[in-house]
Amino acid sequence: MTETEWINYLRKFLFQREQVLATHNEDCAVIKYDDHYLLLTTDALVDKVHFRLEYTDYYSLGCKLASTNLSDIAAMGGEPRWALFSLGSPQPLEPSWLDPLMEGLVTTLENFGARLVGGDTVRSELLFLNLTLIGETDKPLLRKGAKPGDYIFVSKELGKSSAFLRYIKEFPMEEIPTPVIEAHLRPTPEIKLGKAIRYIANSAIDISDGLLLDLYRLCWASGVSAELDISCIPISPYATLEEALSGGEDYALLFTIPEERIEELYNISSNLNLNFYYIGKITKNNHKIFLIKDKGERVELSPQGFDHFISLPQP
Amino acid sequence: MTETEWINYLRKFLFQREQVLATHNEDCAVIKYDDHYLLLTTDALVDKVHFRLEYTDYYSLGCKLASTNLSDIAAMGGEPRWALFSLGSPQPLEPSWLDPLMEGLVTTLENFGARLVGGDTVRSELLFLNLTLIGETDKPLLRKGAKPGDYIFVSKELGKSSAFLRYIKEFPMEEIPTPVIEAHLRPTPEIKLGKAIRYIANSAIDISDGLLLDLYRLCWASGVSAELDISCIPISPYATLEEALSGGEDYALLFTIPEERIEELYNISSNLNLNFYYIGKITKNNHKIFLIKDKGERVELSPQGFDHFISLPQP
Numbered sequence: 001m002t003e004t005e006w007i008n009y010l011r012k013f014l015f016q017r018e019q020v021l022a023t024h025n026e027d028c029a030v031i032k033y034d035d036h037y038l039l040l041t042t043d044a045l046v047d048k049v050h051f052r053l054e055y056t057d058y059y060s061l062g063c064k065l066a067s068t069n070l071s072d073i074a075a076m077g078g079e080p081r082w083a084l085f086s087l088g089s090p091q092p093l094e095p096s097w098l099d100p101l102m103e104g105l106v107t108t109l110e111n112f113g114a115r116l117v118g119g120d121t122v123r124s125e126l127l128f129l130n131l132t133l134i135g136e137t138d139k140p141l142l143r144k145g146a147k148p149g150d151y152i153f154v155s156k157e158l159g160k161s162s163a164f165l166r167y168i169k170e171f172p173m174e175e176i177p178t179p180v181i182e183a184h185l186r187p188t189p190e191i192k193l194g195k196a197i198r199y200i201a202n203s204a205i206d207i208s209d210g211l212l213l214d215l216y217r218l219c220w221a222s223g224v225s226a227e228l229d230i231s232c233i234p235i236s237p238y239a240t241l242e243e244a245l246s247g248g249e250d251y252a253l254l255f256t257i258p259e260e261r262i263e264e265l266y267n268i269s270s271n272l273n274l275n276f277y278y279i280g281k282i283t284k285n286n287h288k289i290f291l292i293k294d295k296g297e298r299v300e301l302s303p304q305g306f307d308h309f310i311s312l313p314q315p
Numbered sequence: 316m317t318e319t320e321w322i323n324y325l326r327k328f329l330f331q332r333e334q335v336l337a338t339h340n341e342d343c344a345v346i347k348y349d350d351h352y353l354l355l356t357t358d359a360l361v362d363k364v365h366f367r368l369e370y371t372d373y374y375s376l377g378c379k380l381a382s383t384n385l386s387d388i389a390a391m392g393g394e395p396r397w398a399l400f401s402l403g404s405p406q407p408l409e410p411s412w413l414d415p416l417m418e419g420l421v422t423t424l425e426n427f428g429a430r431l432v433g434g435d436t437v438r439s440e441l442l443f444l445n446l447t448l449i450g451e452t453d454k455p456l457l458r459k460g461a462k463p464g465d466y467i468f469v470s471k472e473l474g475k476s477s478a479f480l481r482y483i484k485e486f487p488m489e490e491i492p493t494p495v496i497e498a499h500l501r502p503t504p505e506i507k508l509g510k511a512i513r514y515i516a517n518s519a520i521d522i523s524d525g526l527l528l529d530l531y532r533l534c535w536a537s538g539v540s541a542e543l544d545i546s547c548i549p550i551s552p553y554a555t556l557e558e559a560l561s562g563g564e565d566y567a568l569l570f571t572i573p574e575e576r577i578e579e580l581y582n583i584s585s586n587l588n589l590n591f592y593y594i595g596k597i598t599k600n601n602h603k604i605f606l607i608k609d610k611g612e613r614v615e616l617s618p619q620g621f622d623h624f625i626s627l628p629q630p
Contacts, residue, residue: 001407001408001409005408009408009410009413010417010434013417013420013421013431014431014432014433028433029397029399029432029433031397031432034349038397040397040399040432040433040447040449041399041433042399042400042401042433042434042435042445042447043401043435044401044403044435044437044439044445045437046403046437046438046439046440048440049437049438049439050437082344082346082353082355084344084355084356084357084447085357086357086358086359086445088359088361088443092316093316093320093324094316095324098324102325102328105328106328116328116329117329117344117346117355118329118343118344118355118356118357119325119357120357120358120359120445122359122360122361122364122365123361123364124359124361124364124441124443125361125363125441126439126440126441126443128403128439128441128443130357130359130401130435130445132355132357132399132447134355134449
């Protein structure tokens with residue numbers, strides 16, 4: 001099964017009734033709870049798949065585990081609350097590596113208001129880490145909800161995190177620019193921004209698998225299409241266009257705002273000193289993404305084709 | 316670090332203030348939430364450590380993942396609500412094995428009132444499964460709270476689950492008694508019992524690592540000791556004394572009841588058709604466990620010595 005097929009397959013096992021507002025196709029499960037909502041998310045990091053200890057220190061690994069989960073709560077406009085940590089370890093449990101790991105995890109959680117409250121530790125031939133994070137919100141921001149005419153924004157320069165994977169093949173760590181290292185090893189979740197826009201945005205998602213794929217997911221959930229103005233996409237100076245469009249793990253927030261609330265967005269951003277970039281608009285019809293190039297040329301991208309973006313010409 | 320050292324080590328990273336009633340040394344983290352409590356627990360199962368696919372079918376694996384977590388909620392007198400499932404898989408995602416796995420997981424959760432609402436799936440060289448389960452209660456039952464004079468009960472015949480590991484070395488699956496297979500592969504969590512006794516029990520724990528070790532944990536949390544009457548311990552007819560005392564994964568409930576509420580316990584049990592066995596009493600002083608043998612002989616067991624029980628004489 002592809003990832004898309006798997007997500008559809010899971011649908012039949014997920015519970016969608018009663019208090020459960022959303023499970024499938026969202027960044028968190030959303031549970032109606034009295035007068036507000038619980039947001040539930042879980043993310044695993046596995047050795048040699050999501051990180052490599054050759055270039056990831058344990059402190060950063062703890063930070064990243066927290067950030068990947070915090071980013072899901074951010075995308076739903078939530079306040080992070082409580083976390084549970086599972087650790088599978090082939091190594092003996094020693095403070096030499098556990099201290100930095102736990103410090104990175106707990107410091108990052110607490111910087112964004114969440115608390116580590118429990119966990120499980122098991123022997124395993126392979127190092128893996130799983131975090132479950134519970135948040136709350138009075139107004140969950142969903143992927144579903146984007147409307148034709150909405151302005152699309154992203155919260156960060158894109159591509160730096162995946163640029164790291166290119167740099168690390170060519171350069172020793174000390175020659176890689178600090179912003180590139182930070183973006184990949186210790187990404188910052190957009191908790192403050194997510195909360196700030198929860199009443200004015202029509203939809204949001206966090207960019208964990210690349211701008212195009214995550215924008216496609218948002219369009220799919222909302223039953224709309226999108227036009228991206230390629231000249232507006234904030235490509236990191238360290239990244240290529242391909243990395244900005246399809247490289248993963250930026251943990252930026254992608255969100256859509258109706259025209260009549262754009263002024264509020266800019267008011268909020270100047271009050272709270274938040275950063276974001278306009279990149280295009282939501283359009284009618286289903287699940288298509290168009291790139292508008294410099295001369296107004298309009299290129300349709302098929303959802304299956306995101307892997308192939310590597311061959312796109314530089315603008 | 317030993318497991319005990321690790322649990323103590325973790326203490327400094329766990330958050331114990333504000334709404335967080337208990338994290339360390341309990342079956343679940345307990346969060347005060349409006350007028351009641353959230354119970355949060357997470358448990359991982361790892362290939363070749365917690366199960367072997369040579370004798371564990373995928374349906375049973377799903378059941379066991381649910382039950383290990385449900386048992387933690389049971390031990391706190393909770394009502395299971397929502398679950399998040401993380402799967403690390405070296406195999407392609409195919410219905411041939413995912414269907415039974417998910418069916419076992421979801422059926423077991425739903426049998427006890429919980430709903431699967433989300434998860435994460437990742438590639439991994441090693442098969443691992445992690446479940447986080449959230450429950451609720453108006454009255455959390457803690458390990459801490461046992462008082463001298465309390466009567467100690469367990470909810471099941473003990474030792475069957477670890478007897479399975481002995482049987483499987485000697486016999487083909489079809490020759491192993493069904494109750495032994497059931498106890499190991501598809502244990503039943505004591506949700507109904509945990510809820511029923513939450514107002515009359517002084518303390519409770521689920522027996523996941525063996526009667527003696529888990530009783531010791533309860534004593535340690537409560538600052539008390541215990542005397543077990545060896546003639547009362549419900550040893551499964553399939554198990555040895557050693558398996559009943561120190562074999563793990565029974566997922567029985569161990570709980571203590573003050574004398575003045577014993578009558579209520581028996582009323583509840585006959586109304587609800589619940590099963591349990593008296594095994595001894597809580598005594599003063601700190602963290603010691605004594606076995607009372609047939610002739611009244613009193614043997615003190617050191618907490619470090621539980622591994623050595625294998626050499627205890629049969630009663």
